[in-house]
Amino acid sequence: MAITLSVVSLEGCTSAKKLVYFQGATTTDDTVNIAEPFIPTIKKGDILSVQVSSLNAEASAYFNPVSMAEATAVTAIANPLARTVGYAVADDGTIKLPLIGQLSVVGLTNTKASELITSKLKSYLKEPTVNVRNLNFRISVLGEVSRPALFTIPNEQITLPEALGLAGDLTIYGRRDNVLVIREEGTKRVFARLDLTRRDAFRSPYYSLHPNDVVYIEPGKARVTSVDRAYQLTPVVTGILSLIAIIATRR
Structure with a gap:
């Protein structure tokens, strides 16, 4: 019971505002400019x-x-x-x-x-x-998502929200305001962060994903706290169960 209450209280601490995507619309019908769509070209190794x-x-x-x-x-x-x-x-x-x-x-x-x-x-x-x-247009989605995996994209066009959809969306613990996209550009790796709680994300050059992009969802504080508490409570729960077992065998 104590463990269940701890989890519920942690989830309650997660602000609903932090879970809402693309905030900032002021009217029912609203528009925002988007980045130019990515048109892939053939590279060595394809x-x-x-x-x-x-x-x-x-x-x-x-x-x-x-x-x-x-x-x-x-x-x-x-x-x-x-x-x-x-x-x-x-x-x-x-x-x-x-x-x-x-x-x-x-x-x-x-x-x-x-x-x-x-x-x-x-x-x-x-x-x-x-x-x-x-045939090898692939992206990886890792971290706090429901189904982290490597995905092959048959039509060679995919946006960040679509990739997260393939991965089953972020968990309640995933940070929507700090999504990391790792991209290979020549001999370098670029690390870009997007805030999906804001509509500005549509204008980012990292909104459309490229081959071999890695999307990483960082866990929020609630996830870290819940894991720490689980580790702290495990010995206590184990000790209580052991004590109950000893008492039961002596009767």
Whole structure:
């Protein structure tokens, strides 16, 4: 009973205002400017899915990785990280395609890469269509969320609130006013903090997440206090239960 009351009192100390996202609206209909949407470009080390189709399905199949569909179907169930069968972008920024050979794709968007490959395939296929996707667009969400995990983003577009939604939202102990986004930029790691209780978060360049971003939710004081009290109460509870067991066995 004492432990239950302690937990309830701690949760009651958490201000409701600290749990509300995007505060500051003054009217029912309100607007706020947002940051420019992030459009990913291909980088060294990316793994690309290149799906080719044309009026001749048999000829098109030659340009698609033979084991791609089978490998994905078998391995995706056991390990989401295994969904990486495709063309790896080499250190020189190229991928190697059947017949076409090496193509420089680093720095291109998927759309531009699709257009480039399509132009090369016209010598081999009738009315080719190419779809390029990045198979290793991943983000990590850690800390005080319901389901911390590494997430693969199939459409290569995700915002910070969407990522938190995938992770089951913050727990009641998570600090919404101090969300940390860790981003790789060249040879550096940038540590940026966003306050999701304010609408200014929409204007942050870290509102749209990039590949390999790490989102960390810091625990609030209530979480730290509850853990400390749990450690303090455990020996007491254990001692009481042991005493009750001894008394019960002597009767």
